[in-house]
């Protein structure tokens with residue numbers, strides 16, 4: 001086995017980022033038997049979690065397990081960690097990691113929960129992690145799937161994928177977060193799993209926009225299906241396995257995110273579709289809707305590889321080029337007719 005044995009009790013995990021998903025996944029790890037330290041940026045949030053056993057800001061009403069502690073001290077959170085989980089907004093990962101890298105335990109597994117592509121570099125999160133920390137490919141993994149935080153925090157059954165080129169490391173992570181309500185599968189296709197997670201946020205924005213304009217299920221199903229087609233085209237061009245996109249990190253996450261009112265991306269799109277400006281929608285939420293920024297990096301990535309991504313292009317035009325949603329629909333529906 002190439003990585004440390006993370007299975008069963010005794011695993012120490014540090015979760016960096018105490019937002020919706022970081023806090024929920026910290027609970028999953030604790031429920032699976034790990035000892036978990038959750039790092040929050042703001043002292044008042046860490047103190048409130050420690051005092052009340054609840055992250056009332058992001059997950060009101062969810063009782064956090066006793067094996068989970070919260071701190072603002074990154075060194076304390078990372079001390080002796082076998083697994084380091086990264087759960088901050090994608091565009092802030094690099095800056096955060098520059099600060100945390102000197103504190104990382106030498107052989108810790110670095111697990112990304114993030115679903116985005118870095119602006120400017122078009123790097124996936126695992127690529128940013130490797131570049132900043134210098135970690136080898138066997139140490140870096142990503143978790144992705146239909147995982148709306150609130151539902152998982154409420155222990156509603158869900159499955160996910162842990163992707164790592166090192167199958168032993170993926171299996172160890174799988175054991176570290178397996179609970180009666182959370183079922184992780186392993187996959188060695190890191191590129192496909194990460195891209196599935198990042199692009200589905202963009203497609204969910206498109207579905208939200210359609211919903212906000214008053215369109216129904218046919219429109220959403222068409223966007224999901226054509227969105228999956230463009231995600232797969234892009235993924236295959238980057239070396240991903242086509243089968244990954246039919247799995248939990250592809251179709252699974254796409255369906256959940258494009259259909260759920262809990263999705264921040266879909267909700268953000270819905271407000272745009274109702275006619276609010278980008279700035280007006282941004283003012284309504286503090287939480288991360290990754291697709292709003294990542295749509296531009298996904299489009300850059302697609303253009304660099306000569307891949308046609310019309311749904312993504314339409315989302316970029318509405319979000320960042322002031323194109324009215326109705327004009328976007330006209331443009332997308334008047335594209336050249338072609339075989340499926």
Ligand SMILES: NC(=O)c1ccc[n+]([C@@H]2O[C@H](COP(=O)([O-])OP(=O)(O)OC[C@H]3O[C@@H](n4cnc5c(N)ncnc54)[C@H](O)[C@@H]3O)[C@@H](O)[C@H]2O)c1
Pocket residue numbers: 017018019020021022023040041042058087088089090092096113114115116147148149150286287288290
């Ligand atoms: N919420 C979900 O249901 C869910 C599920 C799966 C994956 N994800 C992914 O997980 C990642 C984190 O999402 P989340 O839902 O926890 O986000 P969130 O907005 O709820 O929380 C983000 C956390 O990052 C911290 N942070 C650190 N540096 C920051 C900075 N520079 N700017 C802003 N916040 C900063 C915030 O304080 C906050 O605790 C995203 O990539 C998201 O796509 C989220």
Ligand SMILES: O=P(O)(O)OC[C@H](O)CO
Pocket residue numbers: 115145146147148149201204253256257262263264265266288289290
């Ligand atoms: O709320 P969203 O849109 O960021 O989506 C959350 C998860 O990624 C769903 O799997």
